[in-house]
Amino acid sequence: DGGITQSPKYLFRKEGQNVTLSCEQNLNHDAMYWYRQDPGQGLRLIYYSQIVNDFQKGDIAEGYSVSREKKESFPLTVTSAQKNPTAFYLCASYRQGSSEKLFFGSGTQLSVL
């Protein structure tokens, strides 16, 4: 079945540590996104990529980095510069056309030890 796979489901970060969240899709979508969700809040855009080897900052990119070396993969690194990383992270891809929609992965819950 086509879809988006995020891993791990739960992740713990020590102070000063960088951690990487994985996002893989087999939907053949060009555009991919990373969102952060805090309790009781909506989705805030961290980074997005519309094509391989290109990505753009979203509203809250500070303390995060991404790469897009393959169409299927869009990993997110939470760096030590992100001082409040505890949140639910969602990866998504976009299907264009008359039935446009975002497809979401199952999410990664990141917590600080």
Add this chain to the structure above:
Amino acid sequence: QKEVEQNSGPLSVPEGAIASLNCTYSDRGSQSFFWYRQYSGKSPELIMSIYSNGDKEDGRFTAQLNKASQYVSLLIRDSQPSDSATYLCAVKISGGSYIPTFGRGTSLIVHP
């Protein structure tokens, strides 16, 4: 700054009633409107999209759009306990890349 506003709730309705969820947006260039449902700890799923003024019905769900007043609403008829979730409104401006702006969501509780 594009803004999408929703009442965070919770909105509590009895089983079988109509639940009405509202969303307002600030960007008059907005052309595409979406309602996503999110269960606790899960990812959002699209339940309705609407592009033109008026009503759009899909089963028990009806989306209503009024661009002049800059609001979009979602009605859920015959509400069921399984409808209890957070409903996220998303708005996208026309053209360009698909970068919707999400509201913070409204929590709906349907009690038996």
